[in-house]
Amino acid sequence: MAGLVLVSLAADNARAAAPEAPGKVTATIATGAQMPAAVDSLGLLERAAARDSGNFDVLYRLGLMYLDRDHIPEATQVLQRALRAKPGDVPTLVNLGAAYDAATNPDAAQSYYRKALELTPGDSVATCRLASSFYAQNRYFDAVNLLRGLIAQKPRSHCAYFTLGVAFADAGIYRDAVRMWKKVVELAPDSPEAVSAKESIDVLEKFTRTQ
Numbered sequence: 001m002a003g004l005v006l007v008s009l010a011a012d013n014a015r016a017a018a019p020e021a022p023g024k025v026t027a028t029i030a031t032g033a034q035m036p037a038a039v040d041s042l043g044l045l046e047r048a049a050a051r052d053s054g055n056f057d058v059l060y061r062l063g064l065m066y067l068d069r070d071h072i073p074e075a076t077q078v079l080q081r082a083l084r085a086k087p088g089d090v091p092t093l094v095n096l097g098a099a100y101d102a103a104t105n106p107d108a109a110q111s112y113y114r115k116a117l118e119l120t121p122g123d124s125v126a127t128c129r130l131a132s133s134f135y136a137q138n139r140y141f142d143a144v145n146l147l148r149g150l151i152a153q154k155p156r157s158h159c160a161y162f163t164l165g166v167a168f169a170d171a172g173i174y175r176d177a178v179r180m181w182k183k184v185v186e187l188a189p190d191s192p193e194a195v196s197a198k199e200s201i202d203v204l205e206k207f208t209r210t211q
Helices: 039-053 056-068 073-083 088-102 104-118 124-136 141-155 157-169 172-189 192-211
Strands: none
Touching: 039 056, 056 073, 056 088, 073 088, 073 172, 088 104, 088 124, 104 124, 141 157, 141 172, 157 172, 157 192, 172 192
């Protein structure tokens, strides 16, 4: 089933705690005008961080961009610096956890998710990330219980439905998987999770029709 489902517990929730990092910006071509060179956002942030090594906003955005581009060691290092600049910042803690999960260090990842939850008990993103990390360790019971508890407390937590959908699909419980993903689309239609959920619903429904 892993080859069929288009979503992944390890990837799709990883950056949900953070605002979207800027990508590579290109200029619009005007008639008769020469197109300016593309602006390298990563390079700009790297230079800004070098000029002001204690600027939390710059460090945080740079860490997110490294994480988004799968530069995991760099993301971990820069997000650690961001956390020193602003201790106890929950999105930074969650994204550090995501970086350690990406580096296949679930123990470190889970420690950061737990720290985030100590500061903001019941935080949806931190809880979903912790559940995803449990799931990646084959701790299925712990992951599902955590997600069900989150839904009981916060019935509109779309990341919990999304992650449960992946768990059900992996277990071959396709009807429940589709039901969970449709809930994601209902609650947060414009979210990245909803985009992945729609794709997976389509794939799963086509798959089940051929059986």
